[in-house]
Structures are given as C-alpha cells and as structure tokens.
C-alpha cells in the first residue's frame with residue numbers, strides 16, 4: 020500500500036516504522052480532515068444554532084454513523100470516548116451496580132494492563148472475584164467476560180465463541196477489547212457476541228484522544244455513566260437531573276470533535292482500500308516475516324506460535340536486553356517497541372521479566388521493512404552476543 024499517503028514516511032524516507040500496534044501513522048486525508056475542521060469550521064457541536072455549528076454537528080453525527088457502519092452496528096450503539104482505556108473504564112464502572120460479592124469477572128491470560136487494572140479495582144469495590152481463563156472457574160458465577168480479540172504481544176486472534184455462547188445463556192456480559200483487532204480485519208461487534216466492545220482511533224490511522232465504546236441497547240440500559248455534565252440530560256432542576264435514555268448520557272461535555280472527524284476520514288480511507296484487502300496485506304506480511312525469521316533461525320526467539328494471528332510479533336533473546344535491541348535498531352532508523360508492552364501479567368506468566376522486542380505492521384509496512392528489521396536484529400546479535 021501507499022507510503023506516499025503518510026506524511027511522516029515522506030518526511031522520514033529512511034524510517035522503518037514497525038510500531039503500529041502502539042500507534043498507527045496517519046494518512047494525509049486524516050490530517051487534512053483535522054485541519055479542515057479548524058480552518059473551515061471551528062464551531063462546537065450540539066449547542067449553537069448558527070450555520071457553522073450546524074455544520075460541525077452534522078459532521079460529528081456522520082462520524083458516528085460511519086463508525087457504527089464500520090463494525091456493523093447502529094449509530095445509537097456508539098459511545099465516543101477518549102481511548103480504549105477510557106472505554107473499558109466506562110464499561111467496567113458502568114456495570115458496577117450489576118455486580119455483587121461472589122460474582123466472577125473473567126479475563127483471558129493475554130490482556131493488556133488496561134483490560135486488567137480497572138477490573139481489579141471494580142472487583143475490590145464490589146466484592147466480586149477476578150479470575151483468568153487458565154483458572155477454569157465455575158462458569159455459573161461468571162457475570163462478565165472481558166478479553167482481547169487479538170494479542171498485542173503475539174498477535175494471536177482469540178476465538179472464544181463457544182465460551183461466549185455458553186456464558187450468554189447465563190446472562191453474563193461480554194466485553195471485547197478490539198484495540199489491536201480493529202485495524203486488521205473486518206469486524207462485526209454483534210456477530211462476535213460483544214455486548215460491549217472498545218477500541219482507539221489512534222490505532223486505526225486516526226487521531227489520538229478518541230475512543231469508541233460499542234454498547235448494544237440492552238447493555239446500555241444497564242450501564243451507568245462514568246462522567247456527568249452538559250449535553251446529557253432531558254430535564255434539570257436545582258436538586259435533580261433526569262438523564263437522557265440514549266448514548267448521549269455517556270458523552271458529557273465538549274467531545275474531541277476534530278478527532279472524531281479525523282476518525283471518519285480514516286474509516287473512509289480504509290473503506291476505499293477495503294478491510295478485506297487490509298487484512299490480506301497484513302496476513303501476507305505475517306507469512307513473509309515468519310518465513311524470514313525461520314530462514315535466519317530467529318524463529319527460536321518468537322514468543323508464542325499462534326495458528327491464527329494479526330501482524331504483531333514478539334521476540335525474546337535469552338541474553339540481549341530488548342532495550343539494547345531497540346537502541347541498535349533505532350540507530351538504523353528502525354522503530355520497534357521494547358519491554359513489557361503494557362502486558363505485565365502475560366510477561367510474568369511467560370517468565371519474560373525484561374519483556375520482548377515487538378514488531379508490528381501497518382498499511383504502509385513492506386517486505387523490505389521486514390528485511391531491514393531482520394538484518395538489524397542479526398547485526399545487533401553479532402555485536403552483542405558474538
């Protein structure tokens with residue numbers, strides 16, 4: 020796909036950017052959308068009645084429609100937040116009143132810290148118990164299952180469809196962290212069995228500061244807002260407020276308007292390519308990377324060998340520190356993530372106290388980027404491990 024669409028890559032022609040799981044670079048179309056909002060509109064949404072404000076409001080509404088369409092949802096199932104982390108916090112704290120002592124919040128063993136810490140806090144405050152899939156807890160007590168659709172360490176895609184359908188029969192709520200999966204494959208929130216599904220715009224070629232919480236209407240009705248303020252109520256008196264019954268009650272205050280418009284531009288850009296092609300590109304890169312790692316016997320350092328994965332791979336060298344790799348690679352203009360990558364619990368489980376070197380792909384990643392990474396990795400090994 021086209022590096023020329025991404026100004027950072029045009030401005031840094033030698034850059035090999037292999038950190039898209041951390042954040043994606045933004046295409047010019049997205050940067051232009053943010054600029055256009057500030058240069059041609061600049062008004063707030065939802066409040067004023069002049070034309071510029073109406074223009075901003077209808078563009079913001081259109082962004083919600085496009086976001087809904089992207090995950091096969093209805094616009095009133097989309098709650099704009101600030102990030103995946105914020106969306107997961109809204110999900111967790113919003114479900115607080117549904118939990119009681121002895122209930123189980125079930126997580127997979129592959130969660131990002133943002134899909135662990137908030138549930139720990141919720142458990143501590145409600146008397147619920149946190150369990151991991153490897154604990155094999157009794158399903159009858161599970162009230163919430165929260166898991167990542169694709170690992171930010173191994174790239175593994177998790178199919179928990181059987182567990183989801185078993186849990187749905189008992190009324191458990193299914194929360195999916197789609198932070199990594201969202202940019203890699205066509206997704207349909209309802210077909211995945213999600214009651215709640217979270218992702219960040221910045222990992223989807225769009226600006227930072229915008230996140231999405233998909234919430235089906237049944238779950239929305241059980242959800243308490245995390246933040247209160249303007250634009251959320253039907254009636255207000257000196258002592259009381261009657262909140263709106265729809266998604267608007269979760270979006271207090273002025274939102275990140277430019278970010279949502281940037282997200283709309285990113286979705287348009289992705290739809291023009293088609294998510295099927297985006298997925299095929301990612302899968303071709305995975306196949307190539309695995310074959311090259313094997314060719315140079317670097318596959319022995321791979322963390323996890325998933326059968327099904329997205330373009331995220333991590334390596335663990337027994338003697339060389341991940342930060343040393345990252346430093347040497349950076350000197351060759353190769354940007355990778357090094358360390359625990361916000362996955363401390365998985366690292367503890369795998370005994371990887373120093374973390375990993377992670378390479379992750381985006382629309383602009385080429386086979387030549389992977390070749391350069393492998394050459395850089397081997398060179399670092401030669402220098403530091405004889």
Ligand SMILES: Cc1ncc(COP(=O)(O)O)c(C=O)c1O
Pocket residue numbers: 040041102103104105131133134167169170171196198199219221361
């Ligand atoms: C699987 C997963 N979940 C959650 C997050 C948190 O995303 P954000 O920092 O955008 O809130 C990340 C970010 O790396 C992630 O990879």
